Amino acid sequence: MKAAVYHGPGDIRIEERPEPEIEEPTDAVVRITHTAICGSDLWFYRGEEDHEDGARVGHEPMGIVEEVGDEVRHVRPGDRVFAPFSISCGECEFCRKGLHPACVNREFLGPHGRTGAQAEKLRVPFANGTLVRVPDRYADDEDALEALLPLTDVMATGHHAAVSADVESGDTAVVIGDGAVGLCGVLAARRLGAERIIAAGHHEDRLELARKFGATEVVSARGDEAIEEIHELTYGGANHVLECVGAESALETAANVVRPGGNIGYVGVPHLESAGFVEQLFFKNASYTGGPAAVRNYAEELMEDVLQGTLDPSPIFTKTVDLDGVSEGYEAMDDREAIKVMVDLDE
CATH class of the missing domain: 3.90.180.10 (Medium-chain alcohol dehydrogenases, catalytic domain)
Known part of the structure; x- marks a missing residue:
């Protein structure tokens, strides 16, 4: 065969x-x-x-x-x-x-x-x-x-990110990543009843699909600019963050935009040289849960x-x-x- x-x-x-x-x-x-x-x-x-x-x-x-x-x-x-x-x-x-x-x-x-x-x-x-x-x-x-x-x-993985981030009806969720998993994370957050879904990525065509899937706002900036924009949209960060990439930059972004006491659902396969973002989670008392769906x-x-x-x-x-x-x-x-x-x- x-x-x-x-x-x-x-x-x-x-x-x-x-x-x-x-x-x-x-x-x-x-x-x-x-x-x-x-x-x-x-x-x-x-x-x-x-x-x-x-x-x-x-x-x-x-x-x-x-x-x-x-x-x-x-x-x-x-x-x-x-x-x-x-x-x-x-x-x-x-x-x-x-x-x-x-x-x-x-x-x-x-x-x-x-x-x-x-x-x-x-x-x-x-x-x-x-x-x-x-x-x-x-x-x-x-x-x-x-x-x-x-x-x-990918759909089950996006759902796992939303569940791990504790998304419920009426919540604001931030989805990091505009690949297939991130887009499915948008679908999952909408399915679980999120009122606002902010999709962060770098490709306009994918962010347009994110809107069709239920994203209420999109962020196409990178690095610190993206973090600042998400903070402005959420008045200081979100309680529910879906990390759907696994790259070090995506993990750092997630750690920067989660609110103290909030939840990050991570499902991107981690590929990083430094786990420095964990210190932020520690001092925010933020939950970091997920893994393979x-x-x-x-x-x-x-x-x-x-x-x-x-x-x-x-x-x-x-x-x-x-x-x-x-x-x-x-x-x-x-x-x-x-x-x-x-x-x-x-x-």
Whole structure:
């Protein structure tokens, strides 16, 4: 089968790999129909993470179950499913607490793990605890599927940022970052009832989409100028800040604009040389919570809203490629020519 493979910074190739097979009775094999390229994939694409040459890439799968192991009960061959970026058993202490990315059997998809979702097929360990079944009536509804695909990561991650920042009805929320996660953070804050949502980013087209998603104000300045502008808009800072980038500058901005006693929900994968921003949080008594989104914990409630038409993150996909075009998709995201790229294997 074909699969996207990492061969160093800027070098993603489509190569032949053995087709996956059932190895454990809890496995499922899924034929991938849709996947995506994530902003977090750009860290290794740009050489800011080290991974083994030949590692499989991609962590946002949707497809059709082809085969299941003897102990798989939640899905069967022919079901339309999607999966989070991390494997979880659904039974351990942490899964029961809704902390699926901390599962004792955790395994990340993509180069952090053993396999990748930008491929024709995928073996999914612990299928009962990992796979999310799409209701049959929507299994071939392309519009619904494109709206559900972001639930594999970025929509659930944006929601996790809003939940971690303790956003509730009537609140003012600041969203740091205008990538797919930040834009989904705007959607999540609106869904949770925020009255004001200030989106901070550097790209006018993305900030315009943020407005369409529910941002009441946008900030396009950088550095100290952005911090000053957010302070002016919020009369001294916000109690609810969503950090959706992970870069040192974004973390510093979040620490500067959160009010004393406020909450930062951080979901950007941290890439920083100094953690000096933590001192500000300490003296502000501000909460700093987040981490990898518990996608499996949020999946059903978010899917319900998508399928009833009250949540639609699909506009974050501004470019679509087939599997052979994955390298082109990485280039487009790296050059900021696309917010997020969908990979349609049925195209």
